[in-house]
Amino acid sequence: MIKKYFLFLFLSFLISNQSIGQLITEDKNLPKIGEKVNLSSPYHTTLTFFFNLEESHFEPTKAGKTLDVSGMKNPDAEKLAVQLKQVFEGKGVIIRTSEIPNDQNYRDSTSGAELIYYFDKKNLPGIFLEKEGNEWKFSSFSVSQIEELHSETYPYGTAKLLNILPKIGTQEYFGLQLWQLVGIFILILLVFLAHWIFTVAVDNVLLYSFKRFGYGKLGENYLLPVARVTSFYLIVLLLSIMIRVLQLPTEIWSWVLVIFRTLKPFLITLIFYKLVNVLAAYFARLATKTESTLDDQLVPLLRKTLKAFVVIIGTLFILRDGLNLDIIPFLTGLSIGGVAIALAAQDTIKNFFGSVMIFIDKPFQVGDWITSGDIDGTVEEVGFRSTRIRTFRNSLMYVPNGKIADATLDNHGLRQYRRFYTTLTVTYDTPPQLIEEFVKGLREIVLAHPHTRKDMYHIYFNNLSSYSQDIMFYIFFEVPTWGEELACRHEILVQTVKLANTLGVRFAFPTQTLHMESFPEKKGLVPEYNSDSAFYQNKLGEFMNTALNKKT
Template identity: 75%
Template sequence: MLQKFLVNCLFTFFFIGFASAQLITDNPKVETVAKEVNLSSPYHTTLTFFYNLEESNYKPERASRALDFTGLEEEYDDEKLSVKLKQIFEGKGVIIRTSSIPNLPNYQDTTSGAPESVYFFDKSKMPGVFLEKVGKQWKFSSFTVSQIDDLHQQTYPYGTDRLLNLLPKIGNDEYLGLHLWQLTGIFLLILLVFVAHFFFTFVVDKVLVYFFRRVGYQKLGENYLLPVARVTSFYLIVMVLSLFLPVLQLPVEIWSWIVIILNTLKPFLITVIFYKLVNVVAVYFARLATKTESTLDDQLVPLMRKTLKAFVVIIGTLFILRDGLNLDIIPFLTGLSIGGVAIALAAQDTIKNFFGSVMIFIDKPFQVGDWITSGDIDGTVEEVGFRSTRIRTFRNSLMYVPNGKIADAVLDNHGLRQYRRFYTTLTITYDTPPQLIEEFVKGLKEIVLAHPNTRKDYFNVYFNNLSAYSQDIMFYVFFEVPTWPEELRCRHELLIQIVKLANTLGVRFAFPTQTLHMESFPEKKGLVPEYATESVYYQKKLGEFMQQEIHKKND
């Protein structure tokens, strides 16, 4: 699309009449004024210089009299320098309108901060080219004359200045408002654009795809690097056009717009290149994030990608305004800073939340998937954004909490626990003898030590209380598991083992009851179970239980 647009622009030159090289005027007396060398004002000097360098009135010896050579040690070819200066104006696309040039012999410039007796044509494109009053005459300053060779080299770099003398030898006959050498140059440039487009397309679509396939990065290359390479090829074509188009010396009113278009396309395409490179950088950091245990890094990558893209767009826009449209961005930045203060005052909460998100990523108080609690906040972290954090509650609803509030709050991060505590009280009946309680407690400790997910270096299982209706055994252990479902599984396994142990030993669990004692009859047996009085009996029972459990695990 870009090449088609540029080619269409070139074809329009075939239907444009060839105007004067740089001078735009509607004054019918210009020819009469310019026939004589008149340097009495900036207006007359400009007419004298450009009129005598037109093709129909070509007298460079007269035009060279508008140059000031005083104070210069080197010897210069006056006529060649005057022609080069006119070519600089043409190559830069500077339009000179006589209506805007002062016609005062004693003109004084009081706006630019430069010496008063000077006149600048276009300070943005040619800050070193200006007229200066020397005695009673206005001439191109000696500083301008000393800079002509350098400016000409900058305007026509890499030897393209030689084409300025080579192409006109093809012929100066006019067709469709353009000279034969210009039409020939346009044809050659169009041919060069198509050849360059074919070459870059071949390199990008064939060579690079083959290379990425050979090194094993075909997906990365096709999805991320090839788009960058294609935009880069467009940028190289624009550079080729900006290098050779000035040589064609096209009509100034058209060429000035082409200069704006080319100068705008350069920063625009560079911005697009860096915008797409952000995706490549994001893919690289995403791979690094997958190698870390923290899930907060995975959430940071998309935020980093959005931030970098926004930064590239802002910086690229400033360069487009400055280089493409020749706008002074300093007042814009100044106004933006003043407006930024007002916006900051009006959006204090938003800024607070933004810096809160920055502190979350720096301090890392939690990561995605952690269960956190703080006041009304109770749930699992799903996403951390620039403004708020999304938390999934245990009711399966979503809670959006401003990051500023989270940054200032006291958080209890259950997800960062190394161990998960399980504390319960096992109540057994009062008729349980001490020997049985001892063996039951030993069995509980053996269950904790045998479980694969319990903390072995610290747990508490003790007979520690006599309550109103039961004898209480404290069961205080820790699980080394990452999630709550895993914790529930471990609780289930331990409780099942405890019930099995109680059934094996004959331990009865107590619950709130009222017992009515009646006189025992000889022929009736009481409801209270009979317990063995020897601890050896219960030790034997405990050994049988542990042997059964070991046998089950081995099976």
């Protein structure tokens, strides 16, 4: 009898993967389980259940007595006991006997101090032991859930393989039975077959379809990476379902289960990480249709933000589902640490919200010329913390977004019209008739230019300065960039000089003139002007017919 007792303890060790030798010394009056069923405590009921379902000591009748089948009609306790053990193995629930209470009146403090014991509330929340009278059994509620849990654990007809595969043979090789080795070989073939099918479907069918409809670049650069990762996820999902049928030893299966639980959230995270590129490409395409260039800069920032968010959320799921870690304390620590970080990084947070306000209000866009205090240059890039501005000295200025959000900006890039103001000075000896025709010619130049504002310009003879007669030249260009404005200025000024040369207008500049008496045999230095206004009108007409008409 003592040998049976130690055999029972040894098998318990294999089940729990943890030594229970301490129980031998503490409780020498344990019942002899080899002779009768012991249901006096959660500990004894658990050992009775698993011990009598071991292959070397397979007595499902005794194991079935640990189930409370009082609420069922025509129950098959033996079948339900076998199915429940398969559920434990398929879910990867490891029973550690050192953690099972050996108290006959054990109460679960998390369930209102009831006489119940849960094995694994996370993976098997509906399976628990309950004391009825003097016996601990799997509760009637748990028994009613066994068939549903079994179908959930072994879906798509894989439960039938549990009865078919063992018929191949139970000879042991390398610590595994023959049917398990055959099952592993079949799984490897299925993996290669599934990989080949997904490769053909993704690389050939999907990519061919996109190329046929003119989206070959989109499919190859964005959707193809997503499809490939998805195919790997489906293979892992298939393996996680099929490998449960092999009923691997607990020591091996526990590690395999951890690998699958880690791979699933990891691959899902990778899928969403790749999908961010697809979403960013879609938004980039929308941004190209708008006139603003700020949304073009927003797309890379949005892509980086979404990727960081996906990585953080994916890491939390890997820690929770894959490594079975409690992330609540971790999140609590983040919230407390976040307050400290926020206090220590006030400027960084201010700059971040400043960048948010820039993207919402859009006070400028990439390529705009802005000025504000020491800021003077063209916007090149808007980041999370700072805005990069290219000065006219070709240096780079990094301005914190918080400062820009609070500053008064003068955005020259958002001007609808670009003003050009100058004063044309002509000499005092220019007759009024010539000035009148010169002003008319300047107005005609403005009206003939394709990029000048026709409803708002001022060209008048408006001042007599110390050395010249001044003509105000005040016009507007309807161009988007400073470079185009300079080109228009060039064209207008060239036409102005040509007009002056045609009419004989001389531009004044600060000089000192010495007047000498004219001698009969020599002409004076002062030019002679025609006093007839019709003469200058003809000159203006010739200029308009040649210079302006030739250009248009």
